[in-house]
Amino acid sequence: MQRIKLLLTATAMAGLLSVGASAGGNADLVKQGEKIFNTKKIGNCLACHAVNGKKINNPGSLGPKLQGLSAWPEQALYDKIYDPYTTNPISAMPPFGKNGVLSDEQIKAVVAYLKTVK
Numbered sequence: 001m002q003r004i005k006l007l008l009t010a011t012a013m014a015g016l017l018s019v020g021a022s023a024g025g026n027a028d029l030v031k032q033g034e035k036i037f038n039t040k041k042i043g044n045c046l047a048c049h050a051v052n053g054k055k056i057n058n059p060g061s062l063g064p065k066l067q068g069l070s071a072w073p074e075q076a077l078y079d080k081i082y083d084p085y086t087t088n089p090i091s092a093m094p095p096f097g098k099n100g101v102l103s104d105e106q107i108k109a110v111v112a113y114l115k116t117v118k
């Protein structure tokens with residue numbers, strides 16, 4: 001009886017751990033994306049964008065203040081960062097994916113961050 005109880009507890013704990021890990025995984029991705037957004041040597045998005053509801057250190061204003069992005073489909077955000085010219089042929093925003101400045105993984109992290117922007 002004692003053994004069965006232990007086994008059940010272990011199974012329940014493993015379930016809890018995996019739920020915790022996936023939630024933490026997304027939070028980590030958001031954090032990573034925020035860092036890329038705000039780091040001059042990586043994404044440098046703050047050079048052109050302020051972000052609604054987020055504290056950004058001395059942002060530039062060549063691009064619009066980012067807002068309402070949580071309503072954008074992830075793919076649309078990905079495409080915008082990968083190559084803004086597909087939706088705006090005269091965009092002043094650099095094609096971070098196409099020109100290889102950001103990797104697929106880095107863009108996905110930035111997308112996770114942008115999905116938190118209301």
Ligand code: HEC
Binds near residue numbers: 046062064094
């Ligand atoms: C050199 C300035 C510049 C940089 C750097 C820049 N952007 Fe932009 N961005 C713009 C401009 C200008 C626009 C508006 C024109 C357009 O939509 O293409 C824009 C538009 C956007 C939009 C669409 C906003 C809307 O409401 O339509 C998103 C999302 C965005 N940028 C995200 C980013 C992210 C993420 C980065 C960093 C990886 C970044 N931008 C870096 C200039 C910049």
